[in-house]
Amino acid sequence: MKNLVYIFLGVVFGLAMYKAEAASWFRIYEMFNFxxxxxxxxxxxxxxxxxxxxxxFKRYDTKDINGEKIVIKPKDRSIVRYLIGxxxxxxxxxxxxxxxxxxxxxxxxxxxxxxxxxVFALLGTYxxxxxxxxxxx
Numbered sequence: 001m002k003n004l005v006y007i008f009l010g011v012v013f014g015l016a017m018y019k020a021e022a023a024s025w026f027r028i029y030e031m032f033n034f035x036x037x038x039x040x041x042x043x044x045x046x047x048x049x050x051x052x053x054x055x056x057f058k059r060y061d062t063k064d065i066n067g068e069k070i071v072i073k074p075k076d077r078s079i080v081r082y083l084i085g086x087x088x089x090x091x092x093x094x095x096x097x098x099x100x101x102x103x104x105x106x107x108x109x110x111x112x113x114x115x116x117x118x119v120f121a122l123l124g125t126y127x128x129x130x131x132x133x134x135x136x137x
Contacts, residue, residue, distance in 0.1 A: 002065055014105045023102035023109065032094060081135065092121075 021027045022042050031039035054072065056062070062070045093099045096117050098106060103121065106114040 006065075014108050017102055017105045018109055023098060023105040025097035028093070028097050 017023055020042055022039065027036070027039050030036035057070055058072060064070055089099070096103070098114070098117070100121060103114050103117050107118065
């Protein structure tokens with residue numbers, strides 16, 4: 001039953017992204033050309049909601065779906081890792097016209113060509129998992 005709640009929340013999230021045009025190639029193109037505030041507002045709102053949620057997780061005894069306490073550990077900071085990762089992420093986003101969240105929204109909207117992107121995104125994630133310990137910290 002708990003999984004149905006998460007499926008429902010995922011569908012609502014996907015509908016919100018679709019209706020807000022966050023999965024629109026045109027909106028992303030506008031953003032990269034600094035022609036519209038639309039996507040910056042959407043991303044800023046998501047950042048604000050995430051920051052508030054993170055603070056609530058830290059402040060209260062929040063538990064995951066299995067009842068275990070959620071512990072938020074600080075990440076290692078590395079300019080090289082974030083620089084390379086940010087460049088690859090940005091290039092992929094600009095090339096495809098969508099970041100990882102909206103690719104599934106586009107699939108749900110019936111854009112079947114996005115399956116190519118999803119396959120390669122999953123492959124890239126798998127390859128990263130194989131080599132992440134060998135990358136510079």
